[in-house]
Structures are given as C-alpha cells and as structure tokens.
Amino acid sequence: MTLLSIEDLAVNAGALSLVDGVTLDVDPGEVMALVGESGSGKSLTALSVMGLLGEGLSVDRGCIELDGADLTQMNDEALRTLRGADMAMIFQEPVSSLNPLVPVGAQVAESLIVHGRAKPGEAMAQAIDMLRRVGIPDPARRATQLPTELSGGMCQRVMIAAALISKPRLLIADEPTTALDVTIQAQILDLMSVLTAEVGTAILLITHDMGVVAELADRVCVMYGGRVVEQGPVGDIFANPCHPYTRMLLRTLPRLDEKPKGELFAIPGNVPSPLDWPEGCRFRTRCDRSSNICSTRPPLEGGIHRTACFHPESVPS
C-alpha cells in the first residue's frame, strides 16, 4: 500500500508555473530520491507535501495523499497534527533551521510535547536517548547547549533526532548533507539509513548529488523544468537511463574512480528559468534527439520505469 501519493501536482507563483504536473509515490519504508537542478521544482514539491509553501506560492491543481488522506484539502490545524508526528522534514542548513535561543534537547523533545505523546520530563529523557542514538557524545550535557555551541555536523544530527523522535512514517530530507563536509556527509548518510530502517520510516530524499542517490535510494524520480522526466528503480535509472536528460546528466559527472580522458562531456546550453521554459518538452532546446513532435508535451509512460520522452534512448524495461 502506497504511503505518499502525489498526482498531477502543480505549484504556481501568481501566473507563473513552477511545478507542472508532478506525479510520484513513495511506499512505506523505501527511499525515494527526487533529483534535479536548481529550478527543477524538487524543493517546491517537497514543501507542498508539508504544506509549507511560502507566501505567494500556491498549489494550483493535483492532490497529495498521505495514507489516503488528501493533504491539499486539509486546513492548517489538521496539517499541524500530521507535521512532526506522521511526517517530518530536515533541511539543508542545520544551523539556520534550529532555533538559536533554545537548547537543542528542548528542540528535539518539542514534537513529543506538542503532540501530547509525552510529559516534558519524559520527553526530555527520550530526547537525550535520541541524541545518543544519532551519535552525539555526552548527550545529557549536549542537550543543554545551544545550536551555536555545536558544529554543523552535530546540528544536522540534532535535526535528524528531532525529526525521527516521534517515529514519523515519512521523512522529507531536502539536501540533508549538501552543506556538510564529505567525511561528515558519510556519517550522516550512514545514520539516516540505519535509523529509518529501524523504525520503518520512508524517505523522500531531495538532492542534486547522483553519488548520494546511488548510495541511498531505492527508487529515483528525475525532475527537469518543473516536471518529472523519468522515474524508476535506482539500478535501472543508472544502468539504463531512458530520458536524454538523465543520460546526459550521468555522462557529465567527472568520476572519482576513473582516470580522466580529456574533455568532459558537457550538456549544451543553460538551465532555463521558468520564465523561458519552451513549449512542449522542456529539455528539447538542449537535447540532441529532439524533433518537431517535441513541441507537444510528452506524457510520462511506462511501468515501474517510466519516462516522458518521444525519443527515449531505450524503451523502459
């Protein structure tokens, strides 16, 4: 049974379309990676799920179902009972996402208290236990400290502890390791996969790093220009990319484990801004396979591996 199902989601800023018909689903306990470059709409998709779209942004159409209940139809109060309890989110910048004036232990305990799952004393004991489980040494003392007294990596552990303490069914992680150094990133990725597996939490992982995707994801959803261009199991996406954008994106990455062979493969052109997205397929102006038909919108077609392209590299298996 599907945990999260997003159907034909569109997000607009006034008349400007930013997310245009995103369809994806997340099963219980799985890691679904949402991949794309800046402006692809991946973060807006995630914020729509949480009901946290900023001022001026609105869900224009589509539905977002968590366990069969449509989140887009809920009022703020109903969403508040879900946020922090059934679904939680961690952000890219751990230091700016934590309250600088509140000791980290209280911030981890907060969601238990707000949702009435524990009395303050009991919640604090659980928070300290959670801090220990995310690998913070001397958690009882650290719990009394402010975020500024902790390193960036430690703050990200605190955020993970705060997100996972109420054992949510869905964790949305928006670039959770992008602001961290690579040796700290390895620790955090390791921690996320161990802890979520224990509780059975599903992760919607938003990232631009294909290395992180390959390391953590079960399935991948590739976005470009506010739309899904390809979706499928992680092995298929990397071994048999169907959409020209996915194939070019994978080819353009310099590889750490390969000797350099002269020029890097480069995708021509620029990432277009939502103001100049072309008609039809939004990648067609940079694509080497485009033809006349590409000026109409390609549908997302296929089975477990699907792509939105009239001239796919290969037929989805």
Next chain:
Amino acid sequence: MTLLSIEDLKVHFPVRAGQFGGRKALVKAVDGVSLTINSNETLAVVGESGCGKSTTGNAVLGLAPSTGGKILFEGRDLSLLNAVERKHVWREMQVVFQDPVAALNPRRTIAQSIAEPLVIHGYAKSKVAARVDELMDLVGLNADQRDRRPGALSGGQRQRVVIARALGLNPKLVICDEPVSALDVSIQSQILNLLMRLQRELGLSYLFIAHDLSVVRHIADRVAVMYLGLVVEEGPTEQVFSQPIHPYTEALLSAIPLPDPALRGKRKRIILEGDLPSPLDPPKGCPFVTRCPIAEARCSSDRPQLVTAAPSHLTRCHVRAPENTE
C-alpha cells in the same frame, strides 16, 4: 619552471575566545605550508572547510595577511616589493571566486565588468572595447550579451564573465577558489572544459582550490591535501588518488559517494568518527590524531614532518611514512 613558490607560509589570526571574549587566542588558519606551482600546471589544494585552503589562496593574493614564511612569484618575494612593483605583479595573478553572483556588480553591464581591470591597469581607452569583445569570444559569450547585466544571465554565463575579467591582463597564474561549486551539475563540466582549454591555449597556471575530489582528479596535475592548516599529503594527482598514503586522504576518498548503485555495499568505506577539532585548540602532535583510525602513542605528542614517501609524493604520517631518524 617554478612560477609560484610558497615557503613555510603561516597565517595566524588573533581572536577573542572564552565566554565573554576575554581570552586572547590565535587561530592558526595556515600553519607552515610549502607549495610550488610550475608554469602551465594545475595544482589543486583540497580539504574540508576550515583546513586553510582558501586562506592559502588569499594570502597569495594579498587578501589575507601572512604572518610568517615567504611567497615568491617568479622568484621575487612579494613581501619585499614596493607598491608599484606589487601592482605590476598583481596583473600576473588573477582570481576566480566561487559565487559569480557575489563577484559581479549587479548594476554594471557585462562589458563594464570585464573592462574594469583593463581600465585600472591603464589599458589604452581606444583598445578596451575591442579587447572586451575578444575576451567574451574567448570564454564563449555572445557579443549581444555585452550590455546585459548579471541578473539577466544564468549562473554558468556569469562565471564565464568572471573568467573573462580575470584573463583581461594576460595573467600567468589564476587562483580558482571553488570555481564550479555554486553551479548546476549540468553546467559544471562546461566551465571545467573552458578552464582546461584556456590553460592549453594561453599557457596558464592554476591554483585550484576545491573540495570536490572528482573534479580535482579531472583537472589537476598535482594535488595537495590540507587538514587543520597543514599539508598532510602532496603528489601527482593520479598517484594520490590511486595510492593515497595518508589515512586522512584515504578516508576522504572513500567517503565520497560514487554515482553507481552497483557498487553499493561493495566498496570499502572508512567512516571517520567525530568532527574536525577546533582550530583554536588543535591537537599537539599530528593534526589528524583525534580521528585517525591507525593512530599510535607518539602521534598525539610529536608532530610528524612532511617526508618523501614515494617519488615526488610527500606525506605527513608517523605510521605510514616514518622519518629517517638516523
């Protein structure tokens, strides 16, 4: 031929520490770094935040005060030059920073930004416009973008403007501080290819400061790995990547996730424990001792020296590369 030679460079910043800022302390951002760059060569300096890689670059540019050691450019000690001579040397050294949005004045047109160093360094007025056109063509910008402002350009195009501006005075050395980190993945390789082509065509040398080792493997001839203000390993890129000697380099390489799900769980990964120590209170012996998986007793008391562990491959480690005590 050696173009730039950094000898035992130290950059120490006094800071106020303690709860009320009452205690004076010294941050040793760079604590005795020696590096050389030959002409037409790319030296990459890599490491995590706080390791001193950017401060090293800034010290070469005169943007951070060096508190010890020497920086020689074409054999001339930069600290001994007078103002006129220094201005002359600065023409030969230019910089490309990480964030092209911050590096460009939003109110100036592209042509004005590219022309600025030419004007400052007394380029003949009648020739400036032609030189700007030439530079824009060199970095792959269309002539019709001359009068645009940075806001109308994409991130990749802005970085091309920054590169064009850096090349106007025919520098010999370009310090590239994370030049592609702020760019989208699909744009990064365009800019890397551009930097490599410019090096071939103009015989440039790069001091390439980066944290993305995949990029470094592709672009650098030699690589220096820094940790807490010290170089812990230095050598030809292929050697350092295929046979790292220092345990930090080894951990750094193994921590990078590879874009290949088939390798998941099959690679040997070293996950370091803990965080970087505070630069206010670095370990007494080896800087890496607090996180090192193979540390021995002497590592916490004696600082290891940078020694030659393999041909032109230096490392600073008591265990892997013991010094000759005889």
